[in-house]
Amino acid sequence: MGRVVVRVEGVSWSYDGVGGIRDVxxxxxxxxxxxxxxxxxxxxxxxxxxxxxxxxxHGAIYLxxxxxxxIRPRELAKTLSYIPSEYEGxxxxxxxxxxxxxxTPHMRGLWWESREDEEIVWESMRVMGVDGLAGRRVGELSSxxxxxxxxxxxxxxxxxxxxxxxxxSHLDPRNQIEIMEVLRLMALRGVxxxxxxxxxxxxxxxxxxxxxxKDGRAVACGKPSEILGESLLRDVFGIDVRILVDPELGRPIxxxxxxxxLLGAGLKEYLDGVKELPRLKDTAxxxxxxxxxxxxx
Amino acid sequence: MMTQARRLxxxxxxxxxxxxxxxxxxxxxxxxxxxxxxxxxxxxxVGERVEGxxxxxxxxxxxxxxxxxxxxSLSAAxxxxxxxxxxxxVDPYIGGVASGAAFGAxxxxxxxxxxxxxxxxxxxxxxxxxGALTALSMTLxxxxxxxxxxxxxxxxxIAVSFLFSAATSLALVIGGEKSFGAFxxxxxxxxxxxxxxxxFTIPASTVTLGYILLHARRLNVILLGDEEARQLGxxxxxxxxxxxVSLSLLTALAVSFNGIIGFVGLVAPHIARLTVGEDxxxxxxxxILTGSWLLLASDLASRLLMAPAELPVGxxxxxxxxxxxxxxxxxxxxxxx
Ligand SMILES: Nc1ncnc2c1ncn2[C@@H]1O[C@H](COP(=O)(O)OP(=O)(O)O)[C@@H](O)[C@H]1O
Ligand SMILES: [Mg+2]
Numbered sequence: 041m042g043r044v045v046v047r048v049e050g051v052s053w054s055y056d057g058v059g060g061i062r063d064v065x066x067x068x069x070x071x072x073x074x075x076x077x078x079x080x081x082x083x084x085x086x087x088x089x090x091x092x093x094x095x096x097x098h099g100a101i102y103l104x105x106x107x108x109x110x111i112r113p114r115e116l117a118k119t120l121s122y123i124p125s126e127y128e129g130x131x132x133x134x135x136x137x138x139x140x141x142x143x144t145p146h147m148r149g150l151w152w153e154s155r156e157d158e159e160i161v162w163e164s165m166r167v168m169g170v171d172g173l174a175g176r177r178v179g180e181l182s183s184x185x186x187x188x189x190x191x192x193x194x195x196x197x198x199x200x201x202x203x204x205x206x207x208x209s210h211l212d213p214r215n216q217i218e219i220m221e222v223l224r225l226m227a228l229r230g231v232x233x234x235x236x237x238x239x240x241x242x243x244x245x246x247x248x249x250x251x252x253x254k255d256g257r258a259v260a261c262g263k264p265s266e267i268l269g270e271s272l273l274r275d276v277f278g279i280d281v282r283i284l285v286d287p288e289l290g291r292p293i294x295x296x297x298x299x300x301x302l303l304g305a306g307l308k309e310y311l312d313g314v315k316e317l318p319r320l321k322d323t324a325x326x327x328x329x330x331x332x333x334x335x336x337x
Numbered sequence: 338m339m340t341q342a343r344r345l346x347x348x349x350x351x352x353x354x355x356x357x358x359x360x361x362x363x364x365x366x367x368x369x370x371x372x373x374x375x376x377x378x379x380x381x382x383v384g385e386r387v388e389g390x391x392x393x394x395x396x397x398x399x400x401x402x403x404x405x406x407x408x409x410s411l412s413a414a415x416x417x418x419x420x421x422x423x424x425x426x427v428d429p430y431i432g433g434v435a436s437g438a439a440f441g442a443x444x445x446x447x448x449x450x451x452x453x454x455x456x457x458x459x460x461x462x463x464x465x466x467x468g469a470l471t472a473l474s475m476t477l478x479x480x481x482x483x484x485x486x487x488x489x490x491x492x493x494x495i496a497v498s499f500l501f502s503a504a505t506s507l508a509l510v511i512g513g514e515k516s517f518g519a520f521x522x523x524x525x526x527x528x529x530x531x532x533x534x535x536x537f538t539i540p541a542s543t544v545t546l547g548y549i550l551l552h553a554r555r556l557n558v559i560l561l562g563d564e565e566a567r568q569l570g571x572x573x574x575x576x577x578x579x580x581x582v583s584l585s586l587l588t589a590l591a592v593s594f595n596g597i598i599g600f601v602g603l604v605a606p607h608i609a610r611l612t613v614g615e616d617x618x619x620x621x622x623x624x625i626l627t628g629s630w631l632l633l634a635s636d637l638a639s640r641l642l643m644a645p646a647e648l649p650v651g652x653x654x655x656x657x658x659x660x661x662x663x664x665x666x667x668x669x670x671x672x673x674x
Binding site for chain 1: 343551561562568
């Protein structure tokens, strides 16, 4: 495993006294994929924003031994790239506009990109397979294409660290895998990738290590096979799972189990009552008790 | 190849821009209550003292230059505002900036505000600038209180606009007969353009436009969204303040001397955007040129349509601009709404 690139020591951030993260410590190593998992609101995005120096938290973050606060924004932008979970930019920008913005911290000229900048932009688009879309507006792309464009923007930045928030949410399986493969290839070339993932199996398959957050605290961090256990997942996500082992990769495969007991009492009561409600069509529910539907017609 | 293409595009914009500006300028010098031939105009411009020289040099030339400066300033201000707020429907008028500037200018005209007596010539523009900044701050604060959505920005801009228009009317009524000049000025016209004003507005607008142009590439990055722009090393807060001050200044300069000329700041960037897309390195120069053309043409129309009577140029731009604004609004609602 590579050397430590980023060291996070006892970092806390709260939004007006609530939420955020509390006393998180971790190390990010060269060339690893660090998956970050945790329920909604557990502080995953907040952690990434602290790492990207967009928030100024309590505690200390060191990049190559230097305090993050002491690094000039432009210099940091040459080293580290952050991709927020949603694209909040102008939908009318073209793919080329977005990807070439990635060269911003590197550009010497005042006005135009250099030839070298432009080559890097095209190469980044080719790597992500979006060079054919260069002139299209990002607002008109599918979510998979748009996500690749945003990743191409990060590649054009030529960073040593990529922080990416939910890169695979809303994507079909093929796009999910393509994105994760690119992140893994980047890691193989020495880039440290920190990826917030909601899909536990993607996290298990692609992460060298996984950080688990709950209520703003880091509750576990380690290899997928070492930390992804039934009791941890029950504790963190409040669900029962069955865990198998991938016969080829040796990685845990997580199967969430259905459990009606998880439902809140009110919802359960409501669902139990549903069969008593009038139905318009009784044929669709064999074994159902609904006859009342007919009277309503 | 993309950079190369855009570079070529910029060159052709500038080249065609100069040609079209020269043509419109010559038409503007030649046409009017009395017609002056092109040959004579050229003669006068190179220094011949013939009949008509007075009209050209003291009336039509200042008027023409005012139209160019005001068109360029309002369009640049509009283009920058649209990018900063990521909303193609705002301009200095809809954002309340121009109404604030008009209020400042009227107060200074009617009450001869002594606050700026050391700068007597600059009293009106300075007071307009303060009015513009105040209105802009109010719009931004109200918009944030209303949730900060694009719609809340427009609504609070309209509210602030009305507020300052009402205050302006009040000032005019209180001012009594001293308001007479201000009243005509409010309609928006280039009639009163003079070299004395131009000696102030041309350098001031040029410097401000230059400052904005220097930041064209950083404005591009803001279009990606605040977090991504900051992440790319751009100081978004600082850039935003610098741009807000600049666009207030441009609006104040335009309004101080030529009154209310609406919709140019909305329409010119829109036309430019349709032609070259979102890249500010092309969008700003083309917006500036388009704004100048629109006002040159509107000024001509204001002189010719009902000659020998003259229409307020502000009325002409609003007549042409309002339908375009509605079109934008409807199309936008259909697309992203
Ligand atoms: N801008 C904000 N203002 C107030 N509270 C916030 C803000 N962003 C996040 N929070 C709160 O901080 C906690 C962590 O949020 P976040 O880091 O976005 O979680 P995650 O990304 O894991 O879903 C949540 O309780 C959330 O409500
Ligand atoms: Mg999140």
